[in-house]
Amino acid sequence: MNGRTDSLTTPEGGGAVPVPAVHVAGVHRVFGSPRSPVQALRDVSLSVAEGEFVSLIGPSGCGKSTLMRLVADLDSPTTGSISVFGKSTRQARLDQDYGIAFQQAGLLPWRTVRGNIELPLQTHGAAPAARRARTDDLLDLVGLSEFGGHYPDQLSGGMQQRVAIARSLAESPKLLLMDEPFGALDEMTRERMQNELIRICAETGCAVVFVTHSIPEAVFLSDRVVVMSPRPGEIREIVDITLGTAGARGAGLREEASFYDAIRSVREALHGSEPAAVRGAETR
Numbered sequence: 676m677n678g679r680t681d682s683l684t685t686p687e688g689g690g691a692v693p694v695p696a697v698h699v700a701g702v703h704r705v706f707g708s709p710r711s712p713v714q715a716l717r718d719v720s721l722s723v724a725e726g727e728f729v730s731l732i733g734p735s736g737c738g739k740s741t742l743m744r745l746v747a748d749l750d751s752p753t754t755g756s757i758s759v760f761g762k763s764t765r766q767a768r769l770d771q772d773y774g775i776a777f778q779q780a781g782l783l784p785w786r787t788v789r790g791n792i793e794l795p796l797q798t799h800g801a802a803p804a805a806r807r808a809r810t811d812d813l814l815d816l817v818g819l820s821e822f823g824g825h826y827p828d829q830l831s832g833g834m835q836q837r838v839a840i841a842r843s844l845a846e847s848p849k850l851l852l853m854d855e856p857f858g859a860l861d862e863m864t865r866e867r868m869q870n871e872l873i874r875i876c877a878e879t880g881c882a883v884v885f886v887t888h889s890i891p892e893a894v895f896l897s898d899r900v901v902v903m904s905p906r907p908g909e910i911r912e913i914v915d916i917t918l919g920t921a922g923a924r925g926a927g928l929r930e931e932a933s934f935y936d937a938i939r940s941v942r943e944a945l946h947g948s949e950p951a952a953v954r955g956a957e958t959r
């Protein structure tokens with residue numbers, strides 16, 4: 676279990692209370708009709724600190740994407756509340772406080788790769804030269820420098836996904852919401868993107884909420900892994916990953932014994948018997 680100070684706790688000696696990047700309090704989400712309700716999330720509470728990398732992992736249908744959609748203001752909780760940098764989710768969306776890379780790349784088919792990546796910069800009035808320079812960097816980052824003039828339907832699914840990731844990074848956001856962003860990538864590209872993402876996090880200090888089905892991916896990237904139970908999705912356990920800061924994690928980490936130990940801890944939390952943690956509450 677995590678010994679970290681809760682980001683909402685007043686630090687010893689007083690001072691300002693840090694505002695979490697994401698704060699989820701007692702959230703339930705019920706779909707369907709009153710006669711046949713589908714409870715997707717039950718009493719989910721979670722705080723993600725500024726600069727923290729938190730992954731959500733759990734069986735298919737446990738509500739991971741539902742939770743992400745709630746944070747991104749694409750849906751509303753049935754009960755409970757969510758804030759992003761202390762604001763309502765609506766305000767945070769309007770202020771474009773975060774970048775999004777979801778399962779579906781969500782690219783505009785009539786814009787080129789470059790045009791898609793530039794879009795958030797254009798919306799915010801960045802000068803053309805600055806846009807071009809930033810887009811060149813991002814194309815390079817995701818290995819698509821030769822494809823800036825292509826249209827999305829001329830790319831593979833994995834390449835489209837990389838464009839979406841580049842777009843989410845365009846404005847160097849303080850928070851990234853990523854729902855299985857690497858799911859469609861081949862293993863080599865996936866590891867490269869993981870390496871790049873952790874480097875970007877170390878450089879920019881952005882917080883990330885990341886959905887994945889891959890335990891090694893969650894362990895490699897995260898400060899904490901939130902393990903969810905089958906539907907109705909509850910937080911079963913939160914596993915603290917103590918493999919060093921993002922800046923200290925390199926590709927070589929995947930070979931280390933501590934990496935395999937952390938994988939085992941998450942696997943046990945996911946598949947093990949009844950959780951030691953209090954069900955439905957963040958346990959740290």
Ligand SMILES: Nc1ncnc2c1ncn2[C@@H]1O[C@H](COP(=O)(O)OP(=O)(O)OP(=O)(O)O)[C@@H](O)[C@H]1O
Nearest residue numbers: 706707713715734735736737738739740741742906
């Ligand atoms: N708009 C909706 N209307 C009705 N039911 C929904 C809706 N969205 C999600 N659900 C249901 O809520 C539950 C959680 O779905 P969700 O997509 O959040 O799961 P997930 O953990 O992301 O799954 P996966 O890992 O397969 O992507 C599922 O039972 C799903 O059928």
